[in-house]
Amino acid sequence: MTVADDMRAKGMRMTVQRRLVLDALRRARHHTTAEEISRSIRASYPQIDPSTVYRNLEALERLGYVTHTHLDDRVTRWRRADSRPHGHLVCRKCGSEEEIAMSVLEPLAKRLKGEHGFRADLAHSAVVGLCRECAG
Amino acid sequence: MTVADDMRAKGMRMTVQRRLVLDALRRARHHTTAEEISRSIRASYPQIDPSTVYRNLEALERLGYVTHTHLDDRVTRWRRADSRPHGHLVCRKCGSEEEIAMSVLEPLAKRLKGEHGFRADLAHSAVVGLCRECAG
DNA sequence: GAGGTTATCGCAACTGCCCGCAATAGTGGC
DNA sequence: GCCACTATTGCGGGCAGTTGCGATAACCTC
Ligand SMILES: [Mn+2]
Ligand SMILES: [Mn+2]
Ligand SMILES: [Zn+2]
Ligand SMILES: [Zn+2]
Numbered sequence: 120m121t122v123a124d125d126m127r128a129k130g131m132r133m134t135v136q137r138r139l140v141l142d143a144l145r146r147a148r149h150h151t152t153a154e155e156i157s158r159s160i161r162a163s164y165p166q167i168d169p170s171t172v173y174r175n176l177e178a179l180e181r182l183g184y185v186t187h188t189h190l191d192d193r194v195t196r197w198r199r200a201d202s203r204p205h206g207h208l209v210c211r212k213c214g215s216e217e218e219i220a221m222s223v224l225e226p227l228a229k230r231l232k233g234e235h236g237f238r239a240d241l242a243h244s245a246v247v248g249l250c251r252e253c254a255g
Numbered sequence: 256m257t258v259a260d261d262m263r264a265k266g267m268r269m270t271v272q273r274r275l276v277l278d279a280l281r282r283a284r285h286h287t288t289a290e291e292i293s294r295s296i297r298a299s300y301p302q303i304d305p306s307t308v309y310r311n312l313e314a315l316e317r318l319g320y321v322t323h324t325h326l327d328d329r330v331t332r333w334r335r336a337d338s339r340p341h342g343h344l345v346c347r348k349c350g351s352e353e354e355i356a357m358s359v360l361e362p363l364a365k366r367l368k369g370e371h372g373f374r375a376d377l378a379h380s381a382v383v384g385l386c387r388e389c390a391g
Numbered sequence: 392g393a394g395g396t397t398a399t400c401g402c403a404a405c406t407g408c409c410c411g412c413a414a415t416a417g418t419g420g421c
Numbered sequence: 422g423c424c425a426c427t428a429t430t431g432c433g434g435g436c437a438g439t440t441g442c443g444a445t446a447a448c449c450t451c
Pocket of ligand 1: 325
């Protein structure tokens with residue numbers, strides 16, 4: 120089933136704007152921002168409003184085609200849901216970013232499930248702290 | 256040594272605005288927002304600008320008197336640094352918030368230190384996911 | 392293919408927060 | 422106390438989103 124069919128089956132519509140956001144996400148680098156996507160679309164279709172890009176990223180996220188993560192700034196990072204999940208370590212001093220395997224985070228997820236019945240999404244927010252160099 | 260002396264020793268100044276932010280933090284509930292602090296100050300001193308409150312929260316944080324955490328919205332939560340550190344579980348569906356002991360998070364912090372030399376601050380961002388009721 | 396329903400759009404205004412700048416006011420030295 | 426120095430302030434404007442609203446256009450039915 121195509122994305123368009125999936126959407127229609129859920130009472131949503133496949134608009135040109137939606138298609139452009141999906142295309143931009145395929146072209147974009149690993150962790151892209153809404154602003155980047157908006158800019159790349161508006162280069163060819165300047166009439167498309169940034170708020171439409173934001174709303175469509177959220178709509179595609181609800182359908183499970185897209186996810187987002189937060190590093191240590193105020194910018195949300197978007198990626199296709201079919202890319203490999205992973206965690207992030209972000210240094211609050213030098214700003215360095217390191218990707219880590221989900222297996223490192225799994226024991227905590229398991230414990231939160233067992234002790235609190237909480238199904239944690241530990242890839243959603245980066246782990247903030249001090250990297251090896253800055254911790255000294 | 257008082258906060259004022261500590262500040263002066265570091266070349267900073269104890270302004271009335273700074274004092275008002277500290278007082279408001281003492282009066283405020285556990286996890287307060289800059290907007291709440293600003294509003295409570297401006298009730299008596301309407302000439303004090305919100306940006307001054309933001310800047311002073313950051314200044315007090317650099318000195319170690321204040322910290323902040325992020326739950327699942329775009330609002331930063333501030334608290335005095337002398338309050339007991341703890342983690343948060345936030346349900347992205349129903350919005351419920353649960354506080355958890357740092358001891359639950361410590362094994363992960365230890366592992367990140369050992370394997371990546373990274374000194375993680377696991378209280379900084381809430382763990383997002385689905386609570387017992389919403390996970391089903 | 393035309394028509395009616397309504398999801399989605401563009402736009403304008405708003406949010407929490409951040410920043411440059413000129414004016415103000417704490418500060419240490421006298 | 423007064424002065425000179427400069428950290429900090431109020432203000433205006435910017436950034437990353439979010440939201441309400443009336444206009445548009447995708448969809449389903451015929
Ligand atoms: Mn933060
Ligand atoms: Mn999020
Ligand atoms: Zn990554
Ligand atoms: Zn819940």
